[in-house]
Amino acid sequence: MAVRSRGLTLRQRRTIWAYVFLLVPLLFFIGIRVAPTLFAMSVSLFKWDILSPTKPWLGLENYQTLFNDPVFWKALTNTLLYVILSVPLQLVVGLFIALLLQRATRWKGFFRALYFIPFVTSTVAISWVWRWMYEPTFGPLNQLLALLHLPEQKFLADPDQALFAIVIAIVWQAVGFYIIIFLAGLESIPSDFYDAAKIDGAHGWNLFRHITLPLLNPTIVFLTVIGTITAIQVFTQVLNMSYQGMGGPLNSTKSLVLFIYQQGFSSFKMGYAAAGTVVLFVIILLITLIQLRVTSRRVEY
Amino acid sequence: MAEQTQPSARPLPRWTTETILYAVLLIGGIVMVIPFIWMLATSLKPAKEIFLGNFFPLAPTFENYQIVLKKVPFARWYLNSLIVATLTTLSVAFFDSLVGFTLAKYEFRGKNVIFIFILSTLMVPTEMLIIPWFILSNNFHWVDTYWGIMFPGMMSAFGIFLMKQFMEGIPSELLDAARIDGVSEFGLFWRIAMPLVRPALAALCIFTFLGNWNAFLWPVIITEKMDMRTIPVGLSFFSGEAGASWELIMAGAAMATIPVLIVFVIFQRQIIKGIALTGLKG
Numbered sequence: 001m002a003v004r005s006r007g008l009t010l011r012q013r014r015t016i017w018a019y020v021f022l023l024v025p026l027l028f029f030i031g032i033r034v035a036p037t038l039f040a041m042s043v044s045l046f047k048w049d050i051l052s053p054t055k056p057w058l059g060l061e062n063y064q065t066l067f068n069d070p071v072f073w074k075a076l077t078n079t080l081l082y083v084i085l086s087v088p089l090q091l092v093v094g095l096f097i098a099l100l101l102q103r104a105t106r107w108k109g110f111f112r113a114l115y116f117i118p119f120v121t122s123t124v125a126i127s128w129v130w131r132w133m134y135e136p137t138f139g140p141l142n143q144l145l146a147l148l149h150l151p152e153q154k155f156l157a158d159p160d161q162a163l164f165a166i167v168i169a170i171v172w173q174a175v176g177f178y179i180i181i182f183l184a185g186l187e188s189i190p191s192d193f194y195d196a197a198k199i200d201g202a203h204g205w206n207l208f209r210h211i212t213l214p215l216l217n218p219t220i221v222f223l224t225v226i227g228t229i230t231a232i233q234v235f236t237q238v239l240n241m242s243y244q245g246m247g248g249p250l251n252s253t254k255s256l257v258l259f260i261y262q263q264g265f266s267s268f269k270m271g272y273a274a275a276g277t278v279v280l281f282v283i284i285l286l287i288t289l290i291q292l293r294v295t296s297r298r299v300e301y
Numbered sequence: 302m303a304e305q306t307q308p309s310a311r312p313l314p315r316w317t318t319e320t321i322l323y324a325v326l327l328i329g330g331i332v333m334v335i336p337f338i339w340m341l342a343t344s345l346k347p348a349k350e351i352f353l354g355n356f357f358p359l360a361p362t363f364e365n366y367q368i369v370l371k372k373v374p375f376a377r378w379y380l381n382s383l384i385v386a387t388l389t390t391l392s393v394a395f396f397d398s399l400v401g402f403t404l405a406k407y408e409f410r411g412k413n414v415i416f417i418f419i420l421s422t423l424m425v426p427t428e429m430l431i432i433p434w435f436i437l438s439n440n441f442h443w444v445d446t447y448w449g450i451m452f453p454g455m456m457s458a459f460g461i462f463l464m465k466q467f468m469e470g471i472p473s474e475l476l477d478a479a480r481i482d483g484v485s486e487f488g489l490f491w492r493i494a495m496p497l498v499r500p501a502l503a504a505l506c507i508f509t510f511l512g513n514w515n516a517f518l519w520p521v522i523i524t525e526k527m528d529m530r531t532i533p534v535g536l537s538f539f540s541g542e543a544g545a546s547w548e549l550i551m552a553g554a555a556m557a558t559i560p561v562l563i564v565f566v567i568f569q570r571q572i573i574k575g576i577a578l579t580g581l582k583g
Contacts, residue, residue, distance in 0.1 A: 036433035
């Protein structure tokens with residue numbers, strides 16, 4: 001009996017320690033994540049100008065204005081374009097290079113490091129380097145085109161090309177990460193699977209289609225989720241690669257986050273910007289839920 | 302982990318496939334490196350060479366770097382970035398490990414609720430929190446302070462998830478044996494668990510440091526004074542104001558990039574291993 005009661009107090013002491021360890025982190029997550037989330041939702045219901053002392057209640061008016069704002073719709077469409085263009089491109093190029101690297105016997109580490117360099121360097125610096133490369137007439141890429149007797153391209157100055165030009169820079173910087181994760185995924189596939197399939201006469205494309213791809217599925221899902229959420233929040237590249245950070249020309253590159261940033265921190269319309277962030281939140285939530293469902297369905301076979 | 306046997310490609314002799322393989326890898330590698338070469342080449346050009354169309358500078362000069370250093374407090378920005386990234390990383394490493402350890406190795410009421418609660422904060426995009434954070438910082442005068450730049454990132458839910466995964470691999474018997482030897486509960490975490498999860502911890506530190514070193518959205522909002530900018534923020538404003546002085550912008554970009562490149566070259570093996578590790582468990 002004595003032993004048992006001592007055991008109980010020991011367990012209680014441990015429980016107390018567990019709560020002590022969690023105290024500060026819980027306060028942090030409540031204070032810095034949850035409360036601000038709720039606060040952002042409530043701010044979106046006011047005309048919240050940071051400079052003016054009165055903050056009149058608007059109800060859903062900010063949302064109404066938002067959905068009637070053609071620039072908001074443009075930013076939303078652009079954001080979807082960033083996702084649709086960059087995610088598949090990163091996945092395909094990343095997997096392709098990873099497959100090559102896996103087969104390489106020499107200089108594997110060297111190439112892996114080479115492809116990974118852009119990922120560790122500052123996005124702001126990279127964006128300005130690409131902006132210089134895209135510069136009309138005197139930029140390196142146009143010099144190269146001139147050398148090949150090809151017509152000059154306006155790249156970032158052309159509303160039809162600018163978004164694609166930014167996507168290229170995004171993919172260029174991110175692809176190293178995809179390669180590393182794909183390589184790790186490929187190396188975790190036991191070679192027994194390949195040996196068994198080869199005995200059954202599978203090779204080349206068949207081997208890839210029926211062994212590599214299905215076993216790589218968790219990696220692909222992981223990268224799709226990460227890539228989609230990153231692309232929805234694209235901001236740094238757009239701000240630094242468009243003239244005066246405006247998301248131009250003609251709003252053709254403006255992303256949702258840049259739109260929110262301009263409303264909140266250039267025009268100081270905090271309430272309006274907060275309404276934009278709530279819409280962003282809902283989109284991310286929906287995508288996460290859809291992807292969770294797709295993931296659990298794919299596991300079945 | 303062993304290398305797989307090559308999928309058979311009988312029609313082509315081995316050396317041909319090998320050559321194509323390395324040729325493709327090399328072309329890709331050049332595409333990855335050439336923007337950096339262009340950056341360096343431009344940064345070493347005298348202003349009058351920018352519109353000449355020569356690839357390499359005819360009369361290379363460090364003048365642009367000197368001009369940039371004279372125009373803006375680059376050294377100060379470095380210091381700011383270093384302080385912010387280091388302190389944030391230390392905080393994340395400590396708290397995320399502690400929470401991961403507690404959630405993995407203790408039994409108590411509300412454990413799962415707390416874990417799901419912390420994870421669910423991952424679904425809220427940073428952008429949504431930035432307006433409340435800014436209003437908060439404005440009221441408490443945190444604008445243009447290190448604390449102001451750092452406070453949102455002092456702990457990360459993703460890191461907690463990662464560390465919990467790895468802490469679960471520590472045998473409970475080991476902890477019980479240490480308890481019998483009189484090790485305190487905090488000692489269990491600090492002296493027993495932490496050394497055992499060192500690879501995961503290193504990965505978390507690399508991720509956090511890189512993320513904070515390159516962070517842009519929050520630092521650009523919370524810093525107003527020139528002296529409190531971090532490198533990305535400083536570089537962005539400087540480049541925007543430099544107009545078409547591409548040789549200066551590229552010198553600034555090079556100064557922001559080169560130290561990171563040096564650190565990466567030294568630690569590339571550990572960094573890549575760490576990134577791969579988070580991908581597998583995450």
